Amino acid sequence: MSLRPTLRAASRALAIRSRPALPRHEALGWSLAKRRYADDAVQKNTSKPVDAAAARRIKEDLDEEAVMDQLEAALANLPKEQPRRKARKGTDEMQQDALAEEAAADDSGITVEQAARELEEAAKANAGPGMKDGLTPSQMEHLVAQRNMAMILNYLRTAPAPILSTKNPLMAGHPPASHFPFNPVMYLTIVIDSVAPLVKVRYIPGAAGGGRPLEMPGPLAVRQRRRMAFQWILDAVAKKRSTGSGRTQLAHRIANEIIAIAEGRSGVWEKRIAVHKLATATRANLGAQLVKNMVGRKF
Structure with missing residues (x-):
C-alpha cells in the first residue's frame, strides 16, 4: 500500500539555511548626523549671553530707526497724495477752500461763512430761470x-x-x-x-x-x-x-x-x-x- 503525501511528511524533508544579509551602503553625512539612542550628544549653543544694558540699547536703536523710516516714508508720500486728495474734492469744496484762504489772507474782516454765503448767492444768480436743485421743470x-x-x-x-x-x-x-x-x-x-x-x-x-x-x-x-x-x-x-x-x-x-x-x-x-x-x-x-x-x- 502506497503512502499518501501529507504536510507533516513534507516538512520533515524541508531544510532551512540562513544566508548572510546584503551589505547596506549609507551616506557618510547621514551616518554622522544621525543620533543613536545611546548617544547623549546635544547641540551646544555657542552664542554668548547679552547683558540687560546692551539689550536695552539695541532695542532703543531699533525703535529710533523704525520711527525715522516711518517719518521718511510719510514725507516722501505727502506731496504725491495731496494733489490726489484735492482732485477728488468737489468744485464747491475747492471754491470754498479758495475763499477761506482769501478770507484768511485779507484784512477786511470777511469771515469764511460770509464768503460761502456770497458764493451761494453767485451760484443762484448764474442758475437758469425756474431751475430747482440744478434741474429744469x-x-x-x-x-x-x-x-x-x-x-x-x-x-x-x-x-x-x-x-x-x-x-x-x-x-x-x-x-x-x-x-x-x-x-x-x-x-x-x-x-x-x-x-x-x-x-x-x-x-x-x-x-x-x-x-x-x-x-x-x-x-x-x-x-x-x-x-x-x-x-x-x-x-x-x-x-x-x-x-x-x-x-x-x-x-x-x-x-x-x-x-x-x-x-x-x-x-x-x-x-x-x-x-x-x-x-x-x-x-x-x-x-x-x-x-x-x-x-x-x-x-
Missing part, C-alpha cells in the same frame, strides 16, 4: 414720473395675485394670474392692452347736415390705444376719494386701479364697452359721400 417732472412708476411696479410685485373675472376677461393668450406678480412690467402691459379701446369715434362738425357733427369711427395705433387707456385710469383715480398722503399716494392708487381692472371691477371697462358700442352704431357713416370725398385728409 421738465427734468423734475420726468424724475417724479420715474419715481412713481417704480413705486407702481413695486406695489404690483408685492401685491397678491389677482382673481380674474369672466365677465371682463383680459386679452387672450395671457399667462396664469399667479405669474403676474413675478413680472410686474408684463402685468401692467397686459392690463393696459386689455382695457385699451381698438377704435375712436371722431366728430366732423357740420357734416351730418343742419349743423350737426358726423360721427365717424376710426382705428387707433398701439401707442394711441395705450395712451387713451392710461388716461382713463388716471381719470378713474382722480375721481376716487383719497385714503392717504405723501409721495406714495398717487402710485398706490394707480396700482390699486390696475389690480381692479385685472379683476374686472373697474369702471374703465364700461368706458371701453361704450366706445365700442358707439363705433358699431356709427359704422354706417363710413359709406357717406362726404366721408368718401375726405378719404386721406386729416381732420
Whole structure:
C-alpha cells in the first residue's frame, strides 16, 4: 500500500539555511548626523549671553530707526497724495477752500461763512430761470414720473395675485394670474392692452347736415390705444376719494386701479364697452359721400 503525501511528511524533508544579509551602503553625512539612542550628544549653543544694558540699547536703536523710516516714508508720500486728495474734492469744496484762504489772507474782516454765503448767492444768480436743485421743470417732472412708476411696479410685485373675472376677461393668450406678480412690467402691459379701446369715434362738425357733427369711427395705433387707456385710469383715480398722503399716494392708487381692472371691477371697462358700442352704431357713416370725398385728409 502506497503512502499518501501529507504536510507533516513534507516538512520533515524541508531544510532551512540562513544566508548572510546584503551589505547596506549609507551616506557618510547621514551616518554622522544621525543620533543613536545611546548617544547623549546635544547641540551646544555657542552664542554668548547679552547683558540687560546692551539689550536695552539695541532695542532703543531699533525703535529710533523704525520711527525715522516711518517719518521718511510719510514725507516722501505727502506731496504725491495731496494733489490726489484735492482732485477728488468737489468744485464747491475747492471754491470754498479758495475763499477761506482769501478770507484768511485779507484784512477786511470777511469771515469764511460770509464768503460761502456770497458764493451761494453767485451760484443762484448764474442758475437758469425756474431751475430747482440744478434741474429744469421738465427734468423734475420726468424724475417724479420715474419715481412713481417704480413705486407702481413695486406695489404690483408685492401685491397678491389677482382673481380674474369672466365677465371682463383680459386679452387672450395671457399667462396664469399667479405669474403676474413675478413680472410686474408684463402685468401692467397686459392690463393696459386689455382695457385699451381698438377704435375712436371722431366728430366732423357740420357734416351730418343742419349743423350737426358726423360721427365717424376710426382705428387707433398701439401707442394711441395705450395712451387713451392710461388716461382713463388716471381719470378713474382722480375721481376716487383719497385714503392717504405723501409721495406714495398717487402710485398706490394707480396700482390699486390696475389690480381692479385685472379683476374686472373697474369702471374703465364700461368706458371701453361704450366706445365700442358707439363705433358699431356709427359704422354706417363710413359709406357717406362726404366721408368718401375726405378719404386721406386729416381732420
